[in-house]
Amino acid sequence: MAETANILFPVNVVVGSEGSNYDSVVIVGTGLDIDHFQGGVLKKYFDPLLDYKQVDAKAEEEVFVLRLPGNYAIKRLVYSPTGPLNRDFDDVRVFADAACKGVKRALAAGSDRPLVFLPTQHGQFDGYDLATVLGTFHALYVPLEIREAMPIRQQKVLELGFGIPPEIKLSFEKTLLVAQAIEQGRIVCRDIGGSDPERMAAPRVADYIAQIFEDSPVRVQMMYDESSIQVNYPLLAAVNRATRGVKRHQCRVIQLTYDPKGPISKTLFLVGKGVTYDTGGADVKAGGHMAGMHRDKCGAAAVAGFFQVLSKLRPKNIKVYGAMAMVRNSIGSECYVSDEIIKSRAGVRVRVGNTDAEGRMAMADVLCEFKEMALSEV
Known part of the structure; x- marks a missing residue:
């Protein structure tokens, strides 16, 4: 089953605010205020997120799911906050952690075609885009023993999209190629390291x-x-x-x-x-x-x-x-x-x-x- 040590689902880049093929929006967010949404691809989601923030004091600390109103093509929205970015001990891994948690929550909500939006702000962390993609992939790994025992569960999603603004399209496509290569290496690492002592004797x-x-x-x-x-x-x-x-x-x-x-x-x-x-x-x-x-x-x-x-x-x-x-x-x-x-x-x-x-x-x-x-x- 080494042939399954790969990314088994299509991965697409979506330029703009929404793709028609997806059943959930996952926002890796750095803040629920207008500065983080103004003029960006996520602006259309600001009002429902702000409404939710009024009734949940933990909205910028914990992952949550919203049902969007009827004028939105995708009804399921997951917001996954990174938390603060300016503390002495903060590093780029906060983006990976937030992406991983957000995608896991989307899967638990029933999504199999998530569209993950990169953060609109990233502080001093230039590698935020790579970290976000790798965190997303981490949530979608299926252990080797499950892939072998239950082929129907070889993949957690049917399709994955990354939503980005048009100005970073070229740079992000290069980042995505590197991230996919790294993830294929991490799949091999997890397959060997995580499998039981007989399967990986x-x-x-x-x-x-x-x-x-x-x-x-x-x-x-x-x-x-x-x-x-x-x-x-x-x-x-x-x-x-x-x-x-x-x-x-x-x-x-x-x-x-x-x-x-x-x-x-x-x-x-x-x-x-x-x-x-x-x-x-x-x-x-x-x-x-x-x-x-x-x-x-x-x-x-x-x-x-x-x-x-x-x-x-x-x-x-x-x-x-x-x-x-x-x-x-x-x-x-x-x-x-x-x-x-x-x-x-x-x-x-x-x-x-x-x-x-x-x-x-x-x-x-x-x-x-x-x-x-x-x-x-x-």
């Missing part, structure tokens, strides 16, 4: 990655041979010992390379922790602290997502190497234990102090390998 992560980057500019290499793992990544091999008898849990080192044509001026190396499930090992996570540890692979998931963004945007003059150290920290007769001394790839003798520190064990040898490679790169 190391071998199945490898299968997913192979499908995602097929026919893309990203080159994929997998290492899974036990003897090769032992020689090249002895610390990771120690963590992997407990899974050697369980084929579906056995480790993978997944290496990704983005190397575009033309001169290279910079090289990046990224290593991600990919612990598919962390029991703590022999130093077991007791007392209910193990729940949720399928997310211990989110570092590796972020690396995969970053490469998906690279594959979509295809930037020039930069080479990127990535590694996903995928391993399960299991308990069993073969598991590594505290007080073991293991010689790393770098030749350093490592004494294990706690088996719940498996992340550094999984990544240290891969980092060493990348250090060796970096010596001959730009």
Whole structure:
């Protein structure tokens, strides 16, 4: 189902105040006063919003839904306030949060064709438009396991629109292209990081990655041979010992390379922790602290997502190497234990102090390998 790791619904730019195909208006707002509406594409919505503000003192603090009167083509309006923009701790994420909350409220109200209007004011935050789009997309993500188990629920909306004033059309269209590439990377990241420890056990992560980057500019290499793992990544091999008898849990080192044509001026190396499930090992996570540890692979998931963004945007003059150290920290007769001394790839003798520190064990040898490679790169 890697083919569903994409934006599955049409995304349109609507210039002006209303599109005929939509069933809700979502306004990401920075204030309910005339200064925020005068002369803009949202001016037509000011009167009903002002009427509502008269009866709700929380109107500029909480998301609310209005039924618009009969002279409006779209009857459902959701207003989602950003809150203040001028406090020392405010940042551009307030736009993403407001967009996400607004779209979720529209979905809960029954909308499947929302039209999201960008804020008319944004203070000092030039990236408000990108943040608003990404917040909108975040609300529309459907987990991989749901997409696979219930194909009818693969997408939350049939269509998505972004309402903008005509003067920002060209710049916003460029922003939207970047946002869609970033969101496709975030989908890959969420699919790997959020799926359960069986659906995204190391071998199945490898299968997913192979499908995602097929026919893309990203080159994929997998290492899974036990003897090769032992020689090249002895610390990771120690963590992997407990899974050697369980084929579906056995480790993978997944290496990704983005190397575009033309001169290279910079090289990046990224290593991600990919612990598919962390029991703590022999130093077991007791007392209910193990729940949720399928997310211990989110570092590796972020690396995969970053490469998906690279594959979509295809930037020039930069080479990127990535590694996903995928391993399960299991308990069993073969598991590594505290007080073991293991010689790393770098030749350093490592004494294990706690088996719940498996992340550094999984990544240290891969980092060493990348250090060796970096010596001959730009």
